[in-house]
Amino acid sequence: MTARILVAGLWHETNTFSPIATGLAAFRAYQWAEGSGLAACYGGTNTEIGGMLAGLAAAGLTVVPGLFAGAIPSGTVTGDAFEALAKRIVATARRERPDGALLALHGAMVADGFPEADAELARRVRAALPAGAPLVATYDLHANISRALVDACDLLVGYDTFPHTDMGARGAEAAARLAAMLADGTRPAKAFRKLAMITVPQMQATAEPPMAAVMARVAAAEAVPGVDVVSVAQGFAYADVDHLGIAVTGYGSDPEALAREVDAVAAMLEAAREEFRPALVPVTEAVAIAAEPGAGPVVLVEPADNVGGGAPGDGTAILAELVRRRVAGTVVIWDPDAVAAARGRAGFAGPVGGRTLPALHGPPVVLEGAVVFDESAVRYVRDGAYMTGQQVPMGDVAVVRTGFGLTVVLTSERVMPFDDTHLRRVGIDPAAEPALVAKSGSAWKIAFQAIARRAVAVDTGGVCASLVERLPYTRAAARRCWPLR
16 A cells, blocks of 8 residues: 655745734635645646645655645734644544645744744644654745754755745655655654844845855755755744744754754855845935836836735835836735725726835825726736746736826735736736836846846835844844844
8 A cells, every 4th residue: 555645734924023914814815725626726836735746646655635725925824823724734634644744834934822833833743643654844945944843844845946946846855755754764864053144035046146155055065975955944034033044954864964064054154144235225216217218127126015025015115206206117006995996997096005004115105097907806827937837816906007107006915026927917018118116025036037127126114124123023032133133
């Protein structure tokens, strides 16, 4: 009889500075598949679950499909939501008694009552499995890895890329590692190093300095005999938790070689700390650059309102300056009220954005223009390198175009700019736009770097500030991290 493996997971990157609480409805709205729906939704996709399914099939193992649920990054997950989700996964483990388990985690989930929510879920799944059954999990490069998560799992596999493109490969690797454990009955040695350093998404791209050299060192470490897996979690800066910061995890058959290689990667990160300081351009200067004529769009990157980091996506600092200077381009704004006011009308005139944290993200901006797209319940399938094949909801959408060529995409669901499909879906050719506002850290590069005439990181207020000294950390352990200390 072939071994039976539970495949399940919870995915949430929690910004504890965001006031938008994450309830059960947020998971159901974004990513939710369970039982037979798991393969139907994620089979063949470039996601961790897709990779796990493919890896188990390649190893000849049988899938026991559990629940996978994910919500768009936002504020703290409610205790009720976490309990409901965790109970569904644990119930499947108890009922099915699988021979092992694969969990797709983020690594930066915070829930009410559970500051280390990923570790809490892994502990519960571990307790529900038969004695000795291996547990392997994947994690995002932006995870805040804790000792508790390392202890709860036999092996952790982290992403190697940012912008993220290797999710499917890491899921398949996790499946292969679990299959090897079942075949030989052994468990790898572990190494874990935690660094008191905070870095921000704007500076974490793995193909650029300083991370390119670090990832080359990771690859060299994995080529050492007795060292199987080394991963770097750059951490998620926007969580006020005790386990904030960079981590390096490693697994292999030679404990001494493993410890040496993990220490070397950690030391390299420490030595490069000054290279992780971000550079930002004031709003007025950035918009002036966007107003200059040229071929291809200027990408105005707004890290502080990074939807993929839990910001609301309704910040108006750049929008207000575009309107003031009458500069053409495209910006996506999360504003369900403005969508409702625009839909069904030929024209729109009213306030846009600035609903969530106006003192920090800017007040609403009065916008006037023609409604050139109007549709309810908009969805699309990612066709870029990030999570290829994943379905994405945009909610109700209205697109307003001003007389001077500024296009504002209003959505009722928050949208992460990790592909250009969200613009093409609503009739916009991003390559033809003179300017694009990307509410993102570095992940926007998957969608727009190839077409950008220039990219400018803009200094605005927000709960994903690149200058972390502006954020209200309260935990003593967090405040001891560089560059806060």
